Amino acid sequence: MTTIFTFANPTDLILEIPTATQNQADVYSQSFSNPTSGYQGYINELCLSAILLWLQEDFTPQAKVWPNTNVLSSFWEIVNGTAITLDATRFILIPSETIDLSELRVPQEWVDIPSWVGDYYLAVQVEPDEGYVRVWGYCTHTQLKSQGSYDPGDRTYSLDAADIINDISVLAVARQLCLEESTRSAIEEILPIPQPQAQNLITRLGNPEILTPRLAIPFQLWGGLIAHGGWRKSLYQRRLGLPEQWSVLQWLQSGVSQVAEAAGWGSFDLQLSAAGARSVDQRQPESILSRELAIPAVGYAYAGQIYELLITPQGEPDATVWRFELRNRTVGAAIPGGFKLRLLTEDLQPFPNNEDIAISAVEQLYVEVALLPGEGIVWEIEPLPENYDREILRF
Incomplete structure (x- = not known):
């Protein structure tokens, strides 16, 4: 069962990180092109392992990673955050190690790529050494788009702590009402990019020395590239120096x-052979x-x-x-x-x-x-x- 600690703030949700996950830091250093992405993957895995278990126990056993666990590294190589689906509802987990809980900062990819958009965005403080995560608030996509501030420098949407819902116990009720009130705002379509251009971008951004490929090209191009699962995986494999995996x-x-x-x-x-055929020419x-x-x-x-x-x-x-x-x-x-x-x-x-x-x-x-x-x-x-x-x- 998930262990819940008691902290000074009674509205925070404190979840224990499973011990097996805490011991996987070395594994994550090998699954990414650079130490920064490797540590980002590690923090996201710690966050996911604790919160997925909580959602499965307290909401529904059918809660699962989107799109699937096998491709998570291709997300964490390039962007912070993880998506979990509960039936038709999507949660976006945004982990951070910061002790500054004054705002929630969400990468633009989770807000403005139509196929990535979530209903609820969970602010999660990760404490690897202490072995727990703290879910200290959440907001909806609509709140991020209508009340959040966009920073073009690091391409994030931020929402002040005063504007997000701090009482996590409200989330279960909010989800029940989700069908009646919209959690997602309308966003611009991201146009598909031509195949030759995608290949050029994968070649260019596949250089692992580019530590933040998400900021290296205009967002519309970047979004069009990584919204395509095949291209996102190709970019990840190129950054790791892997040969073609899908031939x-x-x-x-x-x-x-x-x-x-x-x-x-x-x-x-x-x-394959002709019926009754016994010749040496049999295929x-x-x-x-x-x-x-x-x-x-x-x-x-x-x-x-x-x-x-x-x-x-x-x-x-x-x-x-x-x-x-x-x-x-x-x-x-x-x-x-x-x-x-x-x-x-x-x-x-x-x-x-x-x-x-x-x-x-x-x-x-x-x-x-x-x-x-x-x-x-x-x-x-x-x-x-x-x-x-x-x-x-x-x-």
């Missing part, structure tokens, strides 16, 4: 990369790439079942045609009507015949696409799979 051809030749395995990708061999086993997907699909038939996305080369071994196929993992079970499988270019543009839609229950959905060497593809599924974060598969 489908490399996966087929030498096995799925560790990064892709952590995301759920694997491969298996399928013996060798062909590798198929697969990824299991949990799709909540509330309101659909087969809600909450496990599905599988398959990628198979078509025709000759050097063919450039690839088949993406979605199936129900349960033998004999169907894909419900309303599901969609969609492919997009690396910069999220549609192309002819890029999606398959289940008008009614079907055995599978599939899209076949011809790709040039080095070309990237992004897959999407509706309804959204759990833990989904955009990937650029390189062919």
Whole structure:
């Protein structure tokens, strides 16, 4: 159970940091491009481990990290903060070691990137040596945008302690009323950036000597780059000096990369041969790439079942045609009507015949696409799979 300490301020929430997390500082120094980002990751992990447990125990066991725990380092390398979702509500945790609790400072990314925006922003003081975190207040996105001050120097929104809600016990009630009163303000759309420009930015900002890449280019460009999960991960891997982790051809030749395995990708061999054929010309086993997907699909038939996305080369071994196929993992079970499988270019543009839609229950959905060497593809599924974060598969 979460241990809660008693402090002078009765409205503060004091949570113990799990011992196992406190001992992970050395691990975090190896997962980032520089000591500053490494320590930022460590402080965020301490904050997350204590608060996620509290939310799961006091609010709902379904509280979970957004988009998923495997990609947190790609956020913490470049920005402070962590998102947790509770059903349709999103909490943004903003940890700090400062003893100055006069204001809450939130990086612009969590306020002005539409896909990152939260409902509630929690001000968290982290005490690594003492082994606890103090949640000393919270505010809504609407408060940050309407009452907060924007600092263009470090691209943060700040809200005075007097303007945030200090009594954390009010949060549970506020969340119940969330459906009736808006917690989020309308914000400007961030326009997508072209693929060549994104690659140039990743090359430039991938230099680990640039300690604060978030401040190195205009925010609209920066937001357009990192809002794309595939580009954000590419930037992170470039800053760590890692080789390409999402090459489908490399996966087929030498096995799925560790990064892709952590995301759920694997491969298996399928013996392809003509029925009854026993000649020496019988084809060798062909590798198929697969990824299991949990799709909540509330309101659909087969809600909450496990599905599988398959990628198979078509025709000759050097063919450039690839088949993406979605199936129900349960033998004999169907894909419900309303599901969609969609492919997009690396910069999220549609192309002819890029999606398959289940008008009614079907055995599978599939899209076949011809790709040039080095070309990237992004897959999407509706309804959204759990833990989904955009990937650029390189062919």
